[in-house]
Amino acid sequence: MPELRTMICLETDGSGGIEVVLPDEGGGEVRLPRTTPEWELILAVETDYSAYCKELRRLRESHPLFEELSDIRETCLQDLTTQARALAETLREIDPVACFTVAAGLDAARRIRDDGSASLLLRSGQRQLLALEEPVRAQVRLRNIFAVTFDGMERATQRERYEKLRSVYPDAVGRHYRMRWTEEADGAPLSDTCSEYVVSSLYELRLLELALYFRQEKRRIARCEYCWSYFVPKTSHATAYCDRAFGGKTCKQLGPNLKRFVGPEQDEALHVCEQLRRRMAARLERYEGALADEQARLFKMDTFQYRDWSELARDARAAYLRRELTTEEFLRRIDVYHELESYDVAAPDAQGKSVFQERIERDVDFDPATAYQTMQVLELGEPEPAWRIETAEEQARRERRGHESLREKYGKE
Ligand SMILES: [Zn+2]
DSSP states (O other), X not given: OXXXXXXXXXXXXXXXXXXXXXXXXXXXXXXXXXXXXXXXXHHHXXXXXXXXXXXXXXXXXXXXXXXXXXXXXXXXXXXXXXXXXXXXXTHHHHOHHHHHHHHHHHHHHHHXXXXXXXXXXXXXXXXXXXXXXXXXXXXXXXXXXXXXXXXTOXXXXXXXXXXXXXXXXXXXXXXXXXXXXXXXXXXXXXXXXXXEEEESSHHHHHHHHHHHHTTOSSSOOXXXXXXXXXXXXXXXXXXXXXXXXXXXXXXXHHHHHHHHHOOHHHHHHHHHHHHHHHHHHHHHHHHHHSXXXXXXXXXXXXXXXXXXXXXXXXXXXXXXXXXXXXXXHHHHHHOTTSOOSOSOOOOOOOOOOOHHHHHHHHXXXXXXXXXXXXXXXEEOOSSSOEEEEEOHHHHHHHHHTTXXXXXXXXXXX
16 A cells, blocks of 8 residues: 555535645645635646646657666766756646656656566666656547536436446546545544545545545536537536637637538538548649659649648638538539539438547547557558558548537638
8 A cells, every 4th residue: 555645635524625735845735725615626627737748748658767778877868867856846837736746656667676687677768658648648538528527418317427437437436535534623524525535546536536526416527519528507507618719709609600500511511521621632742742743643632732722721611611601602612623423412321429439438548649640551542542641640630530529620711
């Protein structure tokens, strides 16, 4: 069992509030501001670790300790330890709990070093990296838990959200937490509403907060259909949009317009537009990359033609989303080279889960940031099959199959 001084305490009060208490180095404690489980969880999902991750990647990929064939010395590990500590310290502002758990993990990693042999030095270094990765791993899991539990579940009951979570990630619920005996100053006994829990990792703390969240029905977590952020609706009515603002307008103002207009037919038309864009890009790449005598045999697409088409398509798309064009007019306009077979789009069959959602459900550690890599794909069709580079982002998008925020799908140019 981890020592008590590395444990995180969470105290609940009778009104749904929580306080996280961390032991400090001097034997005292640091009490974080009072909050509620739902807001603490939303904050945890949104914490921006990007600068931290960048530094972490730099350590993993270029610190001399991890270089193959390098002569591992004690000073190398000392240098890593110093850098790891400094990196953990950068978390203090954005996430004090993570700062604390990472520091505790680094301490534990340093303690495994005892005989000074190269393999132990290396192992200690690797353990330090693992400790540094903990907040990021916990966030990936929590994001997946949120996607499963709160995405598209605004019309469900709290109970149904819980059951959904339990059926997909049984390990995330039904845990037991150690509760410390607490009593009031006057000796009143422990009550169910005012309790003190003890956990030893950041992820465990998140699961505990999730369990506490599910104990009540008054406040719920919802996902905004426009921006896809999570929020706590103010009333018990089903609420589709949050109050965040983009360009001076809130999601509540921006969302309903798009929502009313776009359906499977529009999705399909936009998809056709995207396919054409890729086709043009592939033609450009082939044409520009070819020798002069080969160019004569290819579909002519130089930088200027490509730019002209892209601008035309962008304007047409914007006009279509403003409802100034019908689907047919939109497709006719972007079909500059007369290659679409028809301007009639059939709405695809009712869509089930996307591949992206299935991946999330299969693996709580699924991380879109690392799961996709840029690769070459063979595009069949016109006029002959051709290889094309598909970026990680495009793959994720394809696997999402339209399961995205309205802002992502239609709001941006
Ligand atoms: Zn929103």
